[in-house]
Amino acid sequence: MDSSIRFANAEDSAGICRLVNGSLGYPDVTEADLRERLERMQVDGRYFTLVAECGAEMVGFLSVQQGIAIEITGDYFRVIALAVDTAHRREGIGGALLARMEAIAGARGVQYFTLSSGMQRAGAHTFYERMGYVKKSFAFSKGIK
Numbered sequence: 147m148d149s150s151i152r153f154a155n156a157e158d159s160a161g162i163c164r165l166v167n168g169s170l171g172y173p174d175v176t177e178a179d180l181r182e183r184l185e186r187m188q189v190d191g192r193y194f195t196l197v198a199e200c201g202a203e204m205v206g207f208l209s210v211q212q213g214i215a216i217e218i219t220g221d222y223f224r225v226i227a228l229a230v231d232t233a234h235r236r237e238g239i240g241g242a243l244l245a246r247m248e249a250i251a252g253a254r255g256v257q258y259f260t261l262s263s264g265m266q267r268a269g270a271h272t273f274y275e276r277m278g279y280v281k282k283s284f285a286f287s288k289g290i291k
Contacts, residue, residue, distance in 0.1 A: 160177050205231045223260075
């Protein structure tokens, strides 16, 4: 893997949008949506987003939210999105993004990561297990109107 990893900013909205639309499969998310969300996340202080670039091309990103849990001591990071461009998968980019974020978490005293992954994403599940994540629960969601 010949990529660099850095913190994202609102100017990265086009590249992240391309990955969200293509690699994650959410075609209705627009660049304007992402720009607004990234700006809100930067101000909030509990969100951290990294991007991986090969040259001038964005090839992956990882976004987490720091939270407080009732059942564990200390804060945790919840992975809210991880995507690697399909043309660059199996190059170590996803693992490098997670490793960098785990280092950031450790520096902040965070000792626990959690995430949800869609039932249809068997390849992602294998990847997370290779990275040391353990299946512990089901995730449920409900839209509020």
